[in-house]
Amino acid sequence: MAANAIACAACSTPVPREFWNREEPVRCPGCGQPVRAAVFPAIANHALGVSPAALQGETEASCFYHPQSRATVPCVQCGRFLCALCDLDVDGRHICPRCFEKTETVEPRRTMYDSLALAISTFPMLLFWPALIAAPWALFLVVRRWNAPSSIVPRTKTRFVLAALFALAEIAFFIFVIYMMTQVALKGPRR
Amino acid sequence: MPPYTKLTPRHRTFGGYTQLWLASDHLLLLSNSRFSEDYKRFSFADIQAIAVTQLPSQIVLQMVMILAALAWMSLWFAVDSKFAKWAFEISGAIGLLWPIADIARGPRCRCFLRTRVSGELLEPVSRIKTANNFLTLIRPVIESAQGVLAPETVETSSAVLEPPPPQIVSSPGYLPEILFGTFLLNALLLWASTHFPKVPELAAVLMNTLFAEFLLIVVALVRRKGRDPRVVIYVIVALAILGVAFDAVTIGGELVVSYTKVLAKAKAGDKSITPLQFLPAGGMRLTVAYAWRAVAGLLGLALAFYERRKP
Numbered sequence: 001m002a003a004n005a006i007a008c009a010a011c012s013t014p015v016p017r018e019f020w021n022r023e024e025p026v027r028c029p030g031c032g033q034p035v036r037a038a039v040f041p042a043i044a045n046h047a048l049g050v051s052p053a054a055l056q057g058e059t060e061a062s063c064f065y066h067p068q069s070r071a072t073v074p075c076v077q078c079g080r081f082l083c084a085l086c087d088l089d090v091d092g093r094h095i096c097p098r099c100f101e102k103t104e105t106v107e108p109r110r111t112m113y114d115s116l117a118l119a120i121s122t123f124p125m126l127l128f129w130p131a132l133i134a135a136p137w138a139l140f141l142v143v144r145r146w147n148a149p150s151s152i153v154p155r156t157k158t159r160f161v162l163a164a165l166f167a168l169a170e171i172a173f174f175i176f177v178i179y180m181m182t183q184v185a186l187k188g189p190r191r
Numbered sequence: 192m193p194p195y196t197k198l199t200p201r202h203r204t205f206g207g208y209t210q211l212w213l214a215s216d217h218l219l220l221l222s223n224s225r226f227s228e229d230y231k232r233f234s235f236a237d238i239q240a241i242a243v244t245q246l247p248s249q250i251v252l253q254m255v256m257i258l259a260a261l262a263w264m265s266l267w268f269a270v271d272s273k274f275a276k277w278a279f280e281i282s283g284a285i286g287l288l289w290p291i292a293d294i295a296r297g298p299r300c301r302c303f304l305r306t307r308v309s310g311e312l313l314e315p316v317s318r319i320k321t322a323n324n325f326l327t328l329i330r331p332v333i334e335s336a337q338g339v340l341a342p343e344t345v346e347t348s349s350a351v352l353e354p355p356p357p358q359i360v361s362s363p364g365y366l367p368e369i370l371f372g373t374f375l376l377n378a379l380l381l382w383a384s385t386h387f388p389k390v391p392e393l394a395a396v397l398m399n400t401l402f403a404e405f406l407l408i409v410v411a412l413v414r415r416k417g418r419d420p421r422v423v424i425y426v427i428v429a430l431a432i433l434g435v436a437f438d439a440v441t442i443g444g445e446l447v448v449s450y451t452k453v454l455a456k457a458k459a460g461d462k463s464i465t466p467l468q469f470l471p472a473g474g475m476r477l478t479v480a481y482a483w484r485a486v487a488g489l490l491g492l493a494l495a496f497y498e499r500r501k502p
Contacts, residue, residue: 009244009301009312021340025245034245036322038330041337042239045307109229116226151228153195153212153221 006043008035052083064096075099110152113145114159121166135170138163195219199315199325209314211325216336218304218329220313235336237306241313241329243322246299253290260286296320363419367428368495370407374431374488377404378481385472394467401442401469405435421498427491434483441476442469 006015013030015037025034052069055062061071063083071081075096088095095103121138124130142164146157195212202209207223218238220231264283267276302316302325316322377400384393411428419425445468453465470477 006240006242006305007303009242009303010246011244015242020240025243028244031244033247036243036326037240038242038326039240039340040238040333041340042237042307043340045239106232107230109227111227112223112225119226151221152230153197153210153219 006037006039008033010035050084052085077103107152110149112151113141113148114150114155114157114163117141117145117163118159118166121163121170125166125170131170132174135167135174139167139171142167198328199321202315202317204314211313211315213328213332220311220315231311233304233306233311235333238304238333238337239307240305241302241326242305243300243302243316243319243326245319246301248298249293253294256290257287260284260290363421363499364414366407366411366414367419367421367424368492370404370411370428371424371488371491371495373400373404373407374484374491376400378484378488381470381477381481381484384468385470385477388466388468388472391464391466394469397469401438408432408435421495424491424495424498427487427494431483431487434480434487437476438470438480441471441480445469445471 006020007013008015008028008030010033011028011031013028015035016029019026019035020037020039022036025036027033028035052063052066053072055068055070061081063069063071063086064080065086066083069083069085072084073082073087073094074080075082076093077095077099080096082094082096086096088097088100090100117138120134120141124134142160146160150157195214198211198213198218200210207225209223210221212219212221214232216235218233218235220233222229222231260283263286264280266279266283270276270279296318298319299317300319300322302313302322304311304313313325316325377397380393380397380400384390384397387393408428408431412425415425449465449467456463456465470480
């Protein structure tokens with residue numbers, strides 16, 4: 001991606017360099033809409049990656065993962081020799097891809113069990129009878145997933161609490177309905 | 192777990208919301224889809240640029256919506272039922288609230304964040320007010336990680352001299368050619384339906400092909416933008432709308448006449464079949480109907496072929 005491809009967010013016309021980092025918005029040369037481009041020094045960084053150096057002789061150490069490439073550094077965790085391609089710089093530490101996978105947990109996705117429990121405890125009630133199964137299921141989910149990791153941003157347990165309250169109320173209601181039906185069945189219909 | 196600070200309000204969509212959060216070393220774009228959350232992290236050291244463009248004002252549309260809502264609410268005076276009066280007022284008030292809230296939130300914008308390897312639309316930054324707050328907060332943080340971009344760095348950066356990527360050329364497709372073929376087919380069917388009125392299947396086929404012709408005209412004109420650089424053939428397609436409108440009037444009249452005939456025969460106890468005829472046989476209107484289709488079909492196909500071959 002070229003630096004001059006810093007584009008107007010509306011029409012994709014490149015924003016001229018003289019318009020970068022202005023305090024006030026300037027008119028886009030393409031669509032004429034006011035545009036602001038905050039550009040940072042990383043714009044000068046256009047390196048796409050590194051190529052490992054090839055082995056020059058038999059006495060040279062080779063990469064554990066690429067035997068034809070020259071090793072440049074050992075992994076700080078497992079000690080394996082790494083070429084420039086396999087060397088991952090994590091906060092100044094040189095780590096191999098396998099150790100990186102084991103230690104670093106960068107989660108791209110999380111399931112929101114609290115929202116799920118709340119939905120299970122409320123929506124089936126609209127059709128009444130499905131709640132007979134859904135309410136205990138929601139309660140089970142609340143108990144089972146109470147300590148499961150929630151959102152990575154701050155989030156309260158309100159949904160779990162509400163889901164539990166709804167589920168308990170529904171279960172109590174169904175117990176009452178079943179009890180009344182049993183009573184009617186035992187005593188027979190009122191004359 | 193890094194502590195996160197809220198950067199923007201939630202940008203709600205039908206299936207969830209998106210929101211931006213600030214961590215000590217990165218920006219987090221959170222996309223919530225009710226039962227799960229997806230996270231995209233942008234390290235401060237990797238962010239190259241943030242571009243914000245104000246979108247065109249929608250004041251005309253907003254005013255139209257306000258006037259429509261007020262007109263709807265004024266139906267209070269037109270009905271007697273108390274329930275109907277309040278139904279109009281409440282539904283109108285809801286309709287009124289949306290454009291007013293939209294105006295109050297200020298001008299819209301679109302914001303793109305650029306790194307060396309990606310470009311991301313920041314959906315939560317959808318209003319200028321939010322964008323200004325966002326830039327005020329994020330700019331010093333990124334600059335503390337990267338430093339300030341010096342003007343001479345911009346001038347000497349070799350990256351700036353990189354050529355832009357080549358444009359992606361989309362194929363124009365063959366829809367106009369299919370449309371011109373349909374014109375020719377309809378010309379033939381129109382001619383045949385008047386010369387062989389005792390074949391009812393012709394009218395049935397024609398009913399469908401005329402509808403297909405109308406649909407193809409609409410789709411061809413809608414799909415044209417950004418896909419097909421040819422111009423002349425679309426002028427023919429646009430002119431064909433006049434022909435279709437002329438025929439629609441004639442066919443509509445004929446259908447009414449035909450329906451009246453069937454009704455009269457039914458009242459008289461006549462059970463014989465009345466053949467459906469779209470255009471009066473032997474009339475000038477029929478000649479026009481198949482003449483313009485034949486001319487537009489042949490001319491269109493020839494020009495489409497020529498324009499496609501043109502470098």
